[in-house]
Amino acid sequence: MGLLTILKKMKQKEREMRLLMLGLDNAGKTTILKKFNGEDVSTISPTLGFNIKTLEHKGFKLNIWDVGGQKSLRSYWRNYFESTDGLVWVVDSADRLRLEDCRKELSALLLEERLAGATLLVFANKQDLPGALSKEAIREALVLDEIKSHHWCIIGCSAVSGENLLAGVDWLLDDIAARIFTAD
Amino acid sequence: MDAASEVEQENGFAGKRGAAKIQERLQKRHQARTDDSDRRKETKENHSVAEEKLEYFSSTFNTERASIEQLLSSCSGAERGVVSQRLEEATAKTAQLKKFLNDSVLFLTQYELRQAQAALQKLQTSLAETREEALPKKKFAFRARSKAADKVASSASDSPDGATAAGTVKVDGAAASEQCGFSNIDSEFLTKTSEEIQNRDVLLTHLTNCKVRLFGSPSTLHLKHIDSCEILCGPVSRSVFVDHCRNSTLAFPCQQLRTHNTTDTQVYLHVTSRAIIEDCHGVSFAPFSWSYPNLEEDFNVSGLDRGRNNWSQVDDFNWLAAGTPSPNWSVITEITFCGNALKASMTI
Numbered sequence: 121m122g123l124l125t126i127l128k129k130m131k132q133k134e135r136e137m138r139l140l141m142l143g144l145d146n147a148g149k150t151t152i153l154k155k156f157n158g159e160d161v162s163t164i165s166p167t168l169g170f171n172i173k174t175l176e177h178k179g180f181k182l183n184i185w186d187v188g189g190q191k192s193l194r195s196y197w198r199n200y201f202e203s204t205d206g207l208v209w210v211v212d213s214a215d216r217l218r219l220e221d222c223r224k225e226l227s228a229l230l231l232e233e234r235l236a237g238a239t240l241l242v243f244a245n246k247q248d249l250p251g252a253l254s255k256e257a258i259r260e261a262l263v264l265d266e267i268k269s270h271h272w273c274i275i276g277c278s279a280v281s282g283e284n285l286l287a288g289v290d291w292l293l294d295d296i297a298a299r300i301f302t303a304d
Numbered sequence: 305m306d307a308a309s310e311v312e313q314e315n316g317f318a319g320k321r322g323a324a325k326i327q328e329r330l331q332k333r334h335q336a337r338t339d340d341s342d343r344r345k346e347t348k349e350n351h352s353v354a355e356e357k358l359e360y361f362s363s364t365f366n367t368e369r370a371s372i373e374q375l376l377s378s379c380s381g382a383e384r385g386v387v388s389q390r391l392e393e394a395t396a397k398t399a400q401l402k403k404f405l406n407d408s409v410l411f412l413t414q415y416e417l418r419q420a421q422a423a424l425q426k427l428q429t430s431l432a433e434t435r436e437e438a439l440p441k442k443k444f445a446f447r448a449r450s451k452a453a454d455k456v457a458s459s460a461s462d463s464p465d466g467a468t469a470a471g472t473v474k475v476d477g478a479a480a481s482e483q484c485g486f487s488n489i490d491s492e493f494l495t496k497t498s499e500e501i502q503n504r505d506v507l508l509t510h511l512t513n514c515k516v517r518l519f520g521s522p523s524t525l526h527l528k529h530i531d532s533c534e535i536l537c538g539p540v541s542r543s544v545f546v547d548h549c550r551n552s553t554l555a556f557p558c559q560q561l562r563t564h565n566t567t568d569t570q571v572y573l574h575v576t577s578r579a580i581i582e583d584c585h586g587v588s589f590a591p592f593s594w595s596y597p598n599l600e601e602d603f604n605v606s607g608l609d610r611g612r613n614n615w616s617q618v619d620d621f622n623w624l625a626a627g628t629p630s631p632n633w634s635v636i637t638e639i640t641f642c643g644n645a646l647k648a649s650m651t652i
């Protein structure tokens with residue numbers, strides 16, 4: 121193998137990113153993933169286990185892991201932490217009754233050593249619902265302003281209309297790329 | 305037996321035995337004709353019962369409506385204490401009228417139902433307007449206020465802050481209109497119309513002993529802390545989320561159903577993807593069987609696939625052992641629901 125090929129291979133590897141999507145059950149993780157990939161979202165079932173999707177975006181190869189959020193699955197989340205570049209935390213903005221649960225789960229994640237280097241994107245999903253809280257209200261409820269350990273951003277979106285999904289992913293990629301690929 | 309073979313037989317059995325046979329047959333035909341005309345009479349009677357019911361409905365509905373309108377128009381210019389009393393009465397009467405309409409749904413045609421719903425809607429609007437005009441400050445405290453509080457409020461009626469008060473009310477109104485549903489109610493019959501819930505997120509919490517009918521297609525439905533209720537809802541275009549529900553009957557079509565901490569509950573379900581349970585026991589499932597006049601239309605609005613119902617494929621997240629069925633849920637075998645539920649809604 122010539123030097124050039126090896127360099128190319130390394131380069132390819134470098135342009136790969138691992139994204140982990142987590143959040144309470146019913147938040148819309150799988151719907152976001154499928155919508156982003158242009159698939160039908162009407163047949164999605166609650167996730168028993170996880171989905172993984174590999175797709176190309178902006179010249180990057182994204183490995184996106186979408187893990188089920190049911191209570192009984194949350195203890196398995198940690199199996200997916202290793203070498204995560206970006207954490208996507210999905211919130212059902214209309215589910216006011218579980219916002220506190222949502223805050224607790226997120227703050228526990230942010231203490232995880234293996235996620236320490238990851239950039240955090242919070243999707244305030246389901247903005248199409250009349251009862252949805254604004255992204256500012258979600259930001260307050262999840263006390264995001266207290267986060268000092270991670271780069272973070274919150275974006276209001278709707279997985280069913282597709283609104284703002286791209287904006288969110290683009291921000292995430294830019295932040296990760298700036299952190300990783302220009303480091304040297 | 306068809307006519308041709310009958311003729312053949314007649315020819316074949318000439319003579320005495322044949323004559324007796326013919327006699328017998330004539331007798332039978334006569335009987336059949338009499339039965340028939342009895343049946344027709346009966347249908348006619350049933351028909352006129354329905355007509356009578358309808359007549360009774362229309363006249364009662366219109367009388368009540370007129371009396372509420374009268375109450376409302378008598379508010380203008382009256383003194384505050386009187387107004388608040390009249391408004392209270394109008395509110396109660398309107399609620400009664402709404403219930404009367406709900407109870408009559410079964411024998412009204414779609415047209416009559418829509419007319420009545422529209423009339424009711426109009427009443428509710430003018431009730432709200434009258435209230436806002438006459439008692440701007442008290443708009444949202446109105447229902448819960450006691451008689452004693454009424455007196456205090458009416459003696460303070462000439463406070464000069466009407467304008468600012470109306471301003472605050474508007475903000476409250478916006479907040480209230482976002483949150484759609486019912487909470488903290490015991491032993492009532494509760495309904496929402498299609499206009500109230502279409503494409504919205506509907507939340508029902510802390511309901512005990514209630515019968516709830518949601519006629520329409522919400523985007524999503526959340527049920528939390530439900531005890532001994534019967535909740536029937538039109539097609540939910542996305543997910544239904546149930547938490548802490550016991551001893552109840554639920555019915556709805558939806559895309560996903562997620563059921564948590566629920567016991568002894570029957571679910572009459574149309575689900576186009578999957579239903580799951582977690583931390584549940586004694587939950588049983590059967591196909592969705594409720595019906596109401598606009599169901600078809602609401603199905604179209606929801607975008608749900610009518611031909612795809614996975615009601616019996618339930619995933620138990622606490623029972624992922626392959627091969628052995630979960631002991632936490634079962635299939636309902638008897639198919640008596642539809643009639644029962646509707647009867648129940650008539651007699652409440």
Ligand SMILES: Nc1nc2c(ncn2[C@@H]2O[C@H](COP(=O)(O)OP(=O)(O)OP(=O)(O)O)[C@@H](O)[C@H]2O)c(=O)[nH]1
Binds near residue numbers: 168210247280542
């Ligand atoms: N109205 C609305 N509904 C949404 C939106 N995103 C997702 N949903 C609905 O919410 C429900 C849950 O979506 P899923 O994608 O299955 O949720 P999830 O986060 O993957 O849930 P788990 O797999 O249990 O962790 C589905 O019925 C979706 O159609 C949205 O932006 N707006």
Ligand SMILES: [Mg+2]
Binds near residue numbers: 167186188
């Ligand atoms: Mg999922």
